[in-house]
Each structure stands twice: as structure tokens, then as C-alpha cells.
Amino acid sequence: MPFFTRRHLLAATALVTLTPHVPTAQAALGMPWSPNEAYPPTGARPGPWLYFTADEAATVEAIVDRLIPADELSPGGRDAGCAVFIDRQLTGPFGSHEWLYMQGPFSANPLPSQGIQSPYTPRQQYRLGLAALAEYCRGQFGGKTFPQLAPADQDRVLTGLEKGDIHLSGYNGVELFSAILANTMEGFFADPIYGGNKDMCGWKLVGFPGTRYDYRDVIANPNRPYTLPPISIQGRPDWNRNAG
Amino acid sequence: MNRRLPKKDVVIVGLGWTGSILAHELCLAGLDVVALERGPWRDTATDFNIGTAPDELRYAVRQDIFLRPAQETLTIRNKLDQEALPIRKWGSFLPGNGVGGAGVHWNGQTWRFLPEDFTLKSHLTQRYGEGFLPENHMIQDWGITYQELEPYYDRFEKIAGISGKAGNLNGQTQEGGNPFEGPRSAEYPTPPMMQGYSQQLFTDSAKRRNLHPFPRPSGNLSTAYTNPFGMRMAPCSYCGFCEWFGCANYSKSSPQTCVLPALMRMPNFSVRTLAEVTKINLTPDGKHATGVTYVDAQGDEIEQPADLVLVCAFALFNVRLLLLSGIGQPYDPATGEGVVGKNYAYQSSGSATAYFGEDVRINPFAAAGSLGVALDDYNGDNFDHAPHGFVGGASITCAHTNGRPINFRPVPPGTPRWGSAWKKATKETYNHVATVGAQGSVMSYRDSYLDLDPTYKDRLGRPLMRMTFDFKPNEEKMTAFMADRCEELARDMGARQIVKSHSRSPYNIVPYQTTHNTGGAVMGSDPKTSVLNRYCQSWDVPNVFVSGASAFPQNAGYNPTGTVGALCCMMVDAIRDQYLRNPGQPLVRT
Numbered sequence: 001m002p003f004f005t006r007r008h009l010l011a012a013t014a015l016v017t018l019t020p021h022v023p024t025a026q027a028a029l030g031m032p033w034s035p036n037e038a039y040p041p042t043g044a045r046p047g048p049w050l051y052f053t054a055d056e057a058a059t060v061e062a063i064v065d066r067l068i069p070a071d072e073l074s075p076g077g078r079d080a081g082c083a084v085f086i087d088r089q090l091t092g093p094f095g096s097h098e099w100l101y102m103q104g105p106f107s108a109n110p111l112p113s114q115g116i117q118s119p120y121t122p123r124q125q126y127r128l129g130l131a132a133l134a135e136y137c138r139g140q141f142g143g144k145t146f147p148q149l150a151p152a153d154q155d156r157v158l159t160g161l162e163k164g165d166i167h168l169s170g171y172n173g174v175e176l177f178s179a180i181l182a183n184t185m186e187g188f189f190a191d192p193i194y195g196g197n198k199d200m201c202g203w204k205l206v207g208f209p210g211t212r213y214d215y216r217d218v219i220a221n222p223n224r225p226y227t228l229p230p231i232s233i234q235g236r237p238d239w240n241r242n243a244g
Numbered sequence: 245m246n247r248r249l250p251k252k253d254v255v256i257v258g259l260g261w262t263g264s265i266l267a268h269e270l271c272l273a274g275l276d277v278v279a280l281e282r283g284p285w286r287d288t289a290t291d292f293n294i295g296t297a298p299d300e301l302r303y304a305v306r307q308d309i310f311l312r313p314a315q316e317t318l319t320i321r322n323k324l325d326q327e328a329l330p331i332r333k334w335g336s337f338l339p340g341n342g343v344g345g346a347g348v349h350w351n352g353q354t355w356r357f358l359p360e361d362f363t364l365k366s367h368l369t370q371r372y373g374e375g376f377l378p379e380n381h382m383i384q385d386w387g388i389t390y391q392e393l394e395p396y397y398d399r400f401e402k403i404a405g406i407s408g409k410a411g412n413l414n415g416q417t418q419e420g421g422n423p424f425e426g427p428r429s430a431e432y433p434t435p436p437m438m439q440g441y442s443q444q445l446f447t448d449s450a451k452r453r454n455l456h457p458f459p460r461p462s463g464n465l466s467t468a469y470t471n472p473f474g475m476r477m478a479p480c481s482y483c484g485f486c487e488w489f490g491c492a493n494y495s496k497s498s499p500q501t502c503v504l505p506a507l508m509r510m511p512n513f514s515v516r517t518l519a520e521v522t523k524i525n526l527t528p529d530g531k532h533a534t535g536v537t538y539v540d541a542q543g544d545e546i547e548q549p550a551d552l553v554l555v556c557a558f559a560l561f562n563v564r565l566l567l568l569s570g571i572g573q574p575y576d577p578a579t580g581e582g583v584v585g586k587n588y589a590y591q592s593s594g595s596a597t598a599y600f601g602e603d604v605r606i607n608p609f610a611a612a613g614s615l616g617v618a619l620d621d622y623n624g625d626n627f628d629h630a631p632h633g634f635v636g637g638a639s640i641t642c643a644h645t646n647g648r649p650i651n652f653r654p655v656p657p658g659t660p661r662w663g664s665a666w667k668k669a670t671k672e673t674y675n676h677v678a679t680v681g682a683q684g685s686v687m688s689y690r691d692s693y694l695d696l697d698p699t700y701k702d703r704l705g706r707p708l709m710r711m712t713f714d715f716k717p718n719e720e721k722m723t724a725f726m727a728d729r730c731e732e733l734a735r736d737m738g739a740r741q742i743v744k745s746h747s748r749s750p751y752n753i754v755p756y757q758t759t760h761n762t763g764g765a766v767m768g769s770d771p772k773t774s775v776l777n778r779y780c781q782s783w784d785v786p787n788v789f790v791s792g793a794s795a796f797p798q799n800a801g802y803n804p805t806g807t808v809g810a811l812c813c814m815m816v817d818a819i820r821d822q823y824l825r826n827p828g829q830p831l832v833r834t
Contacts, residue, residue, distance in 0.1 A: 038290040041302055067662040073671055095305060096510055101313035101332045103700065107408070113752040114320055114329045155663070181662060189649040190301035205667070206674035208649045211298040213492070214481035215610030221603050222441035234295060 016238040041233065044081075044195030051123065052083075055145070056130045060086060062147040064184045066154050067191040074205045075198065077184055085187030085196030086180075090123050097121045119153040122179065129176035132168035133161075193233045248547040252278045253552035255536055257521045257565065259272070260345020261805065262812035263556035264503040265403065268473065269816040271510040273824070278548065279513070280538050282520035283311070287600030288500050292490030297773050300648040304488040306692055307334060309349060310339070311341035311558075315520075318560065319697045322714040322750045324577060326676040330700050330708060336752065337759040338488065339558050343517060344499045346558060346759060351487040351613025351645060352463025352496050354812070355404045355802035356397045358624040359390035359426040364798065367625065368635055377635060379719035382587050383687040385799040387769035387778040390426045393810050396817075398429050398465055400809030401461075404497035405469040405477050407614075408432035408461035422458045424620040437466045437480065442606050442678035442737070443617040444644030449736035455621045460641060463497035464616030473506040482648040486613025494590045496613070516540070522704065523568040524553055525790060532828060533571075533788050541703060551827060552787050552819070559794035562766035563694050564709040565662065570777045572765075572784050577691050577712075583775045585695045587688035587763040588711065589799040592719045594682040594727035594746035598739030599656055605675050608647030616643030622729055623801045634722040638684035638801040640730060642737075649674070683727035683758070684747070686719055688798040694764045715747045723747045762796040767811075769832075777832040779818035786830045789815055802816075 016109030064077030064086075074080070093208055102119070104175045110117040116193030120128065137146045137157065146154065161177040168176070189203070191211070197203065203210055210230035218226060229236065253275040254461075255806045256263045267277045286292075286309070319328035335763035340346035360367045365383045368376065377383060410431045411421025439447075451455040464480040469476070480495040494501050507513055514614045518541035525547065535549035555562050566572055566584050575586035600606075618641040620626055629635055646652060654677040659669040697710040723746035734742050738758075766776025771783040780795050782788040791812050793804040822831055 024721065037285075038293065040293075040296050041299060069664050071664050071667065073667055078540055082712050097332075099307070099312040101317045101330050103330070105699070107327065107329050110323070110329050111326065111750070113322060113750045113754070114331075115335055115753045116332050117329055158662075184662075185653075186301060186305060186650055189653070190305075191299055193299075194301055201807055202649065205671050206649050206653070208647060208674075213294060213298060213483040213485075215483065216438070216479075218607050218610035219438045219440055219615075222444060222607075224607075225605060226607055226610075233299060241545075 005028070041191075041193055042092065043193040043234075044084060049087050051095065052087050052126075055134070056126065057083060057087065058147045059130055059133065059145065060180070062154060063158065063180055064187070066151065066158055067181060067184045068188055074201050077188060079198065080188055080201050081192075081196040081198045082184045082187035085190065085194055086126075086183045088195045089125060089183065089186075095121060118175070125176065125179055129171045129179070132171035132173075133176065136166065136168050184217045191233050199237060200230045200232055245544045245546070246424040248549065251535070251549040251551070252276050253550065254278070254552045254554060255280065255548050256554045256556055257536065258282075258345060258555070258557035258561075259499070259515055260340065260556060260558070261347040261719045261809060263345070263554070264499040264507055265809070265812050266554055266556065266791065266816060267513055268503055268507045271507070273820045274512070274748070276512045277514075278550070279515040280519040280521050280536065280548065281343050281515060281517050282315075283517065285517045286342045286344055286348060286490065286492060286500070287504070288490065288492065297489060297492040298483065298485045300650050302443050304648060305650055307338065309340070309342065309490065310334060311339040311788060312426070314703065316561070316600065316702050316708070317711040318711050319425060319700050320711050320713070321581050322712070324691055324712060328697055328710045328712070331753055332708065335480070335589070336757045337755040338756070339560065339759065340353040343504070343515070347498045347593055348490050348500065349488050350805060351803075353614045353803040354401065354404060354461050354463045354497070354806040354809075355639075357800045357802055357807050358424065358505050359391070360543050360625050361800040362386040362388055362390050362393070369623065372630060372635075376629075376812050378687060378692040378716060382690055382798075384587070384766065384768055384773060386797055387767055387774070393814060394426065396810040397806060397812035399813040400806065402433050403432050403471055403473065404463050404508065404766045404809065405465050405471055405502070406461050406463055406497065407437050407466040407616055409459055410434050411458060411524065415481060420458060422482045422618070422620050423456050424623065424626045426717075432461065434469050437464060437612065437615055438482075439463050439617055440573075440607070440610065440615065440644055442642055442644060443615070443680070445604075445737040446680065447617050450617075450619050452736060453732070454602070455619045457617045457619045460614055460616040460618045460643065462612070464612040464614045465495050465497070471502055473503060475502050477501050477504060480612050481674065482610050482612050482615065484609045484611040484637070484648065487645055489548045519564065522568070522706065524555070524571060526570065526785065531785060532568065533785050539680065546619060548644050552789070555788065556792065558762065559761050559792045560611075560709065562693070562790050562792050562794040564696075566765055566790070567696050568706060568776070571782060571788060574695060575693050577693055580690065583766070583771075583773065585693045585764050586806055587687050587766045587797050588684040588692050588713060589714060589796065591758040591760040591764045592638070592684035592686050592715060592723045592747040594641070594723035594725075594730060595744070596680045596727060596730035596734040597654065597743045598680065598734035599654075599673065599741040600676040600678070600738060601740055602676060604738065606644070606678055607675065608644055608652060608677070612647050614805065615645070616641045622726060622727040624685075632725060634725070635724050636685035636687060636718065636719050638682035638723070638726045640680065640682045640733070642678060642680050642733075656741060678734075678737070680730040680737075682723065682730055683801055683803070684719065684723050684726060685801040686799045687716070688763060689716055693787050703722065714751045715749045720746070720748055733735035736806060760793070760799065762793040762799040762804060765790050765794040766797045767795040768797060771834055779831050781818070781823070783830070787828050789819065791815060829833070
């Protein structure tokens with residue numbers, strides 16, 4: 001019975017010393033938490049695509065590189081890792097809408113003020129939406145895929161999706177565009193631990209110092225340029241002698 | 245499996261700010277207290293570890309520490325003739341979850357309401373006449389006065405260590421504080437925070453207009469502080485990860501930093517986490533609570549008998565628990581009969597976003613949830629409403645809560661959402677934007693209310709609560725007026741370009757606004773128009789008390805937590821010094 005008091009805590013502490021390998025039983029007797037119970041963030045690991053097929057990945061990489069093009073200000077979305085970020089996010093609780101309310105019925109005519117009412121999870125949204133986009137491109141551009149299009153054509157397709165001028169077969173193009181744009185920006189500006197924002201390129205673009213956690217000197221000295229480089233949850237590449 | 249546990253003196257539903265304060269004080273009074281919390285245990289060292297706490301994606305975007313809609317959400321519609329649909333993902337507001345509740349992830353802005361706010365109906369009627377009040381309003385007096393609540397505001401501010409500057413000490417106006425506030429018996433426990441560059445510009449602008457700027461009262465502490473429970477807090481480092489985050493610094497006032505370590509030492513206190521209360525149990529005549537039933541992490545249904553039931557969940561979920569338990573008559577907007585669910589209100593807003601040139605460096609990342617300079621010249625009834633045709637007001641603030649770049653990426657109007665032009669504008673704008681914002685009141689109306697949804701259920705098969713709410717013409721007019729005031733101030737700050745906005749119908753559940761959901765179980769002096777008496781004791785079931793912003797008859801132009809804390813401290817005294825002498829009896833006779 002999970003029933004906790006200070007007395008139980010003391011008793012449980014003694015128990016820990018004697019029998020360190022039965023954490024579940026101790027938790028039930030002691031304070032309402034176990035050591036290291038709080039979970040650290042799950043970082044993105046390098047390696048092959050975990051959710052996207054090769055064709056899907058090529059399309060997403062091409063899209064994120066148009067949404068955030070490489071130029072003199074920053075690397076593009078592909079080199080920043082935005083597609084990797086989206087792939088890894090889709091494999092986690094975000095991808096399945098595990099934390100959201102997904103019980104029906106799903107209204108066919110929700111008001112815009114009532115928010116998302118789709119039965120599709122992000123994984124399904126990407127799978128269905130990218131398939132519909134591939135079909136559209138094949139039909140409009142003589143069998144070419146989105147990644148094979150010239151950048152100007154890619155921009156025309158993306159603009160058409162954004163404005164609702166292009167109608168995909170079987171999927172809402174505005175919703176597909178909105179999801180990819182939001183997730184791309186998340187990847188570009190989230191902590192690099194999640195696979196995007198490589199070398200904190202998104203943070204360097206705007207001048208966000210990341211996780212420094214103490215700006216008393218900045219507040220005390222207003223209107224001065226901030227010059228220190230950003231730091232992420234994993235530190236900085238140059239802190240690690242073997243950083244590649 | 246169903247089972248029944250031994251009886252406790254007190255069972256507390258929800259271990260947030262008010263649950264933990266009530267538990268602490270009633271344990272000191274010698275009662276045997278158990279708290280049931282449906283979320284997990286959370287504490288600073290483990291859950292808000294400084295190595296992982298500043299993570300915008302995890303906390304602010306994916307909503308890691310919030311109540312998950314899969315566990316409970318509500319349905320929403322703007323008007324009575326619409327079909328309510330479930331809020332599948334939180335947007336407009338973000339209910340907390342777990343030990344500490346919303347006190348974990350709040351910004352820490354800790355206000356007192358104005359004296360007139362508590363007698364609003366009488367005050368407005370007397371000054372402007374009944375006909376001046378908005379159509380279909382349900383504005384009510386609270387059944388208490390500011391003067392009665394003042395010692396409890398002071399008590400809560402001392403527990404939380406609030407940083408600020410008094411503007412009215414025992415009737416004497418104080419330089420540098422808010423001259424419109426009600427008389428205070430004491431200065432704030434800690435001095436005001438430092439302010440940033442945009443706050444300096446705002447202060448200068450306001451003074452040129454003969455307005456009265458002052459540092460916003462803050463639960464992000466300016467100095468180290470030890471509270472009356474012996475809890476030590478550390479000075480804020482302006483890290484910019486307050487709202488939607490736990491504080492890794494022991495600087496933000498919260499149950500974790502201010503109450504729980506003292507509470508957990510009490511031998512007569514216990515807490516069960518992952519324990520979701522499903523019902524308050526009543527005697528067959530419905531006049532006395534016998535305890536509560538909850539479902540634990542294994543899915544077992546367990547009965548916890550108790551002499552006294554304190555409902556301390558988030559405002560919305562207090563109301564739902566009353567509806568599910570059959571305590572008080574549910575409100576019916578068609579007839580105007582009933583009380584539970586009536587007078588739901590929210591918060592309105594107006595703002596002016598100010599774009600500056602390169603010579604103004606805001607450094608938005610150096611920030612805190614309560615950092616800001618405010619003025620109350622346009623709040624409450626501090627100005628004559630007769631020429632304007634609306635009631636209510638707003639505190640106007642130039643604040644900086646963060647510069648976290650997934651959500652904070654201002655660009656001038658007309659900028660594309662992607663591509664090279666977007667990138668260039670994002671880079672050039674990030675460090676040169678400030679917002680002058682108005683946080684406004686919302687009146688209560690006949691068709692703004694909460695009830696049980698006829699269609700959608702939670703994971704346990706119980707009806708979700710249904711919210712019917714929209715911004716009314718009074719609030720649209722008021723916030724348009726406030727946006728104009730914000731624009732004037734921003735222009736004088738030297739902005740090159742200004743973009744105004746304000747609350748409009750239809751109320752939209754998608755963009756984040758505030759988690760200041762109020763009403764639904766309101767306090768008052770008449771059981772026909774209120775759920776609770778002046779001590780937040782149920783009129784119908786006297787051994788049930790309900791704590792939280794659900795008690796507000798309408799919402800004022802301030803954040804609610806200061807008033808929630810004060811009402812809680814008043815409840816502590818009422819239970820300890822009056823109720824326990826005659827347990828089970830109403831503290832107010834009808």
C-alpha cells in the first residue's frame with residue numbers, strides 16, 4: 001500500500017542500506033519517490049532513419065532545406081539536422097499523440113476555435129501526407145519526386161500547400177505544411193540533444209545563449225551586446241577534446 | 245480490487261499550493277492528514293535538475309510536466325447552440341499535474357486584488373447605476389472585504405517570500421510602489437527584483453504621462469530568504485526558464501521551495517501520489533461527506549474515509565469533482581437556477597508589440613517570469629468608466645519572461661513564415677522587441693459556465709467537463725481601450741513600429757493565453773447564488789471546503805495566485821479556530 005510518512009521514510013532508509021536491490025518494495029514503503037526516478041531527456045542517436053522510409057526522408061530533407069535555406073546567416077535545415085530531429089520525434093510519445101486525448105467521436109466540422117480534432121497521429125500525418133505529396137509531384141512534374149525538383153519549383157509547391165492553393169489527394173495540404181513547418185522550427189531551435197540545431201546554429205542565428213542559467217550581470221548592465229557563445233544541455237563541442 | 249482504509253481526520257484532494265499549506269497548518273494543529281495527488285511526486289533536485297531543466301522543447305512545447313489530456317481534459321464551445329468538442333491538446337491554458345500543481349510551472353506574479361474587486365456589484369451599481377453593467381452579466385460581491393482578507397494576503401506573501409515594493413502602508417502612500425493598492429499592513433518580505441532595459445524605457449514613458457509605474461510583485465526572489473516555515477530560498481538568476489518549467493534554483497516560490505520540505509517532516513502527514521480522486525462520498529441524505537474514493541496507479545478503487553474533505557485541485561477540476569459527486573445544484577443557463585458551474589471567467593488581454601532599432605538591445609533571454617514594471621492607473625475602477633461604456637480594467641505591464649527561441653521569434657508584420665527573408669528578419673528582430681501588455685478582468689455572464697459533457701468521457705468512463713465561454717462585447721471594448729493605452733506607452737518608449745492586439749470573440753482554445761481559469765464554485769453570502777460561504781465552505785455539505793480560483797465570482801485584472809493563497813490562509817484560520825470547535829457545522833448560518 002503506497003502510504004507514506006516520515007517514520008516510514010526512516011525505516012525505508014535503513015532497509016536500503018541492508019538490501020540495495022529491491023527498489024520497488026522500498027518505494028512503496030518510503031517517501032513517494034525513488035532515487036533517479038525523474039527521467040532525463042532522451043537524446044537523439046546518430047544512425048539510420050528510425051521512422052521515415054528512404055523516400056520520405058529525402059523529401060523531408062528537401063523540404064526543411066527550403067524552409068530554412070543555407071545562406072550566409074546559417075546552415076540550411078538539412079545540415080542543421082531538422083529532418084533527423086523530426087524522424088526521432090516521430091518515434092517518441094509525440095509521434096503517437098500518446099499524451100493527447102484521442103477518444104472519439106471525431107467531429108467532421110470542428111470550429112477553428114476548438115483546436116485539432118484529427119484522429120491521425122503525427123506518424124500517420126507524415127506517412128499519409130508525404131505519400132499524397134509524392135503523388136502530386138509525379139503527376140505535375142512528369143514523374144519527378146519532390147527532391148528532384150528545382151529549388152524554385154520546390155518553393156512553388158510549398159507556397160501552394162501553405163496557401164491551400166494545391167489540393168493533395170487524400171490529405172489536407174495546409175495541415176501537412178503546417179506540421180512540417182512547426183516541426184522544422186522546433187528542430188532548428190530546440191536543444192541540440194534532440195538531433196537538430198547542429199552546433200547550436202539556430203541559437204547563434206538569433207543570439208540565444210542556451211542553458212547558461214545566470215544572467216544577473218546582463219540585467220545589471222542593460223543595453224549591452226551579449227557576446228558569450230551558447231551552451232546546450234550537453235555543453236559545447238569544444239569542451240570535449242575528441243569532439244569531431 | 246476495492247478496499248476501504250482507516251479513517252483520517254482530513255483528506256486533501258490535490259497537493260499544490262493550497263493543499264500543502266492547509267496540510268501543514270492542520271498537521272501543526274494536531275490533525276491526522278492525508279493528501280491524495282493524481283500526478284507524480286516532483287522535487288527540485290531530481291525533477292528540475294539544473295542540467296536538464298532549461299529544455300524548451302520538452303517542457304514548453306511538448307508539455308512534459310502538465311496534466312496529459314489522455315488522463316483528463318474538457319470540452320469547449322463558444323456558444324450554447326454549438327457542439328462542444330474535446331480539447332485534445334492544451335493550448336489556451338495549461339493545467340499542472342503532480343505534487344506542487346500549477347505552483348511548479350507558474351511565473352510567480354503575486355498580486356492582491358483591489359478593495360473594490362471584492363464588492364464589485366455593489367460598487368459599480370452605486371457609482372454608475374445598475375443599467376451601466378453589461379448585458380446578461382452575473383457580477384456578484386464576494387461576501388468578504390479586502391480589509392478582512394488583508395492579514396491573509398500578508399501571510400501568503402511571507403510564506404512565498406514575494407519581492408516587491410509597497411505603495412500603500414497602512415494608508416500612507418509609499419514612493420515607488422503601487423499607489424492604487426489597498427492598504428497593506430506590512431512591506432513585501434523581500435525587495436523588488438532588478439529590471440531590464442525595456443522596463444527602464446517603459447518606466448520613463450509612463451512617468452512622462454503622469455502614470456504610476458512600479459515593480460511587479462514577484463515570486464522570483466530578489467534575495468535569499470527564509471520563510472516562516474524555515475524554508476530557505478535563493479536569489480533569482482534571471483535564467484528565463486520560469487513559466488512552464490520547474491525552477492532548478494530554489495528561487496521561484498512554489499510548494500516545493502516554500503512548504504513541502506517542512507510538511508514532509510510532519511509525522512501526522514502522509515501523501516499518496518498517482519491517486520486520482522473520483523468522487524466525494526456522501527451520507528444517504530447528501531448533507532455530510534464521509535470521505536473520498538480514488539483510483540491508484542494499479543487501477544484499484546480505494547475508499548479513504550475522513551471527517552473533513554478539502555478540495556484543493558486546480559479550479560476547473562474542483563468544479564468537476566463537485567459535479568461528479570452531486571454536491572450543490574448544477575447551474576442551468578436556461579433557467580438561471582443552480583450554482584455549481586456558474587460564473588466561469590477567464591482573463592482578457594490587450595497588447596502593443598514594439599519593434600525598436602538596433603540601438604535598443606533587449607537581451608530577452610535575461611528574464612524572469614515575474615520581471616516587469618506595471619501600472620494600475622487603468623485597472624479595476626481606478627479611472628472613471630462613465631465615458632467609456634465598459635466595466636473592468638487591466639494592469640499594464642512591460643515584462644520579459646523569456647527569450648526561448650522555439651516560441652519567441654518575433655518578426656515584423658508581413659514577414660514570410662519561412663525561407664531566406666524569414667531568416668533575415670528573425671535574426672534582425674530577435675534582440676529588439678518589447679511588449680507592453682494589459683492583463684484584464686473578465687466579468688461573469690449568464691452563458692459562461694461549466695457543466696458535464698453529454699458525449700465525451702475520461703479514461704475512467706466519467707463525463708468530461710464542458711466549458712461554454714466566449715469574450716463578450718464588454719471585454720472586447722475594454723481590451724481595445726487597453727491596447728490603445730499600451731500603444732501610447734510603447735510609442736513613447738521609442739518604438740519604430742507597433743502592432744496592437746486584444747481579446748476578441750470567438751475565444752480560441754489554440755494559442756496560449758493564460759491559465760487563469762476562475763469561477764464555477766463561487767463564494768458569496770447567499771446560497772442561492774454561490775456554492776461556498778465566505779470561508780469557502782460548501783453551503784450544502786459543511787464538512788467539504790473548496791480552495792482555489794474556482795471561488796472567484798468574476799475575475800479581476802490580475803494573476804489569481806495571490807488571492808488564492810490569501811483565501812487559503814483565511815480558510816486555515818476558519819477551520820482551526822472555528823470549525824474544529826463544532827465539526828460538521830456551517831460557519832455561516834443562513
